[in-house]
Amino acid sequence: MIISKYLIIDTGLFIYFFGIRFTQMGFFSDVKSDVAAAMERDPAARNVLEILISYPGFHAIVWHRMSNILWKLGLKLIARIISNILRILTGVEIHPGAEIKGGFFIDHGMGVVIGETTEIGKNVTIYQGVTLGGVSTQKGKRHPTIGDNVIIGAGSKILGPLNIGSTSKIGANSVVINDIPNNSTVVGIPGKVVSQNTSSEPDLSHNKLPDPSAEDILKLNEEIRNIKEELKKLKP
Numbered sequence: 489m490i491i492s493k494y495l496i497i498d499t500g501l502f503i504y505f506f507g508i509r510f511t512q513m514g515f516f517s518d519v520k521s522d523v524a525a526a527m528e529r530d531p532a533a534r535n536v537l538e539i540l541i542s543y544p545g546f547h548a549i550v551w552h553r554m555s556n557i558l559w560k561l562g563l564k565l566i567a568r569i570i571s572n573i574l575r576i577l578t579g580v581e582i583h584p585g586a587e588i589k590g591g592f593f594i595d596h597g598m599g600v601v602i603g604e605t606t607e608i609g610k611n612v613t614i615y616q617g618v619t620l621g622g623v624s625t626q627k628g629k630r631h632p633t634i635g636d637n638v639i640i641g642a643g644s645k646i647l648g649p650l651n652i653g654s655t656s657k658i659g660a661n662s663v664v665i666n667d668i669p670n671n672s673t674v675v676g677i678p679g680k681v682v683s684q685n686t687s688s689e690p691d692l693s694h695n696k697l698p699d700p701s702a703e704d705i706l707k708l709n710e711e712i713r714n715i716k717e718e719l720k721k722l723k724p
Contacts, residue, residue, distance in 0.1 A: 608620075
């Protein structure tokens with residue numbers, strides 16, 4: 489009986505301590521904003537309960553927020569174990585050291601990889617198959633820093649300790665290896681800035697992105713036609 493009482497007391501103190509720590513470190517407020525982000529940005533979301541139960545991207549970020557707090561508290565092995573379980577259950581791999589602010593939304597999620605020194609701002613949206621990866625075997629900052637209100641399209645790769653400016657949009661399957669200024673639209677391999685806007689609101693539309701390769705081909709075809717016309721004029 490005495491052992492049971494002490495066990496109950498110790499368990500209660502443990503839960504109380506971590507509840508306080510989770511609150512102090514913004515866990516509950518961040519999760520609340522993550523739910524709101526899913527409701528706002530996914531037209532398929534019918535209610536909060538559906539998000540809580542059936543959205544693997546939401547499960548991924550909630551468990552990451554838990555493992556990130558444990559990581560900061562020095563419980564790194566437990567944090568890594570949670571991260572590995574998370575990868576198996578959701579198909580999303582987020583290192584517990586990655587810093588992610590509130591309002592984060594992973595749509596679909598399968599194949600997403602986020603490295604240890606990644607920093608992600610508020611209200612960021614990413615789609616399936618995105619990699620926020622490193623390009624160095626050295627310790628220290630080696631992963632991207634993503635600004636607020638950024639949208640990263642499916643299959644995109646952002647590699648190295650570079651900066652993606654706030655309210656930028658990375659087109660699907662782009663490979664970004666250089667810093668990107670605020671309010672930019674990026675497409676291609678390697679990623680190029682093809683337009684800039686002054687809007688502070690994220691734009692989720694993916695069907696109207698410029699295609700610089702197609703534009704270059706059209707210009708080349710036009711030049712070829714002009715050359716042919718000039719050659720015809722030179723013929724006797």
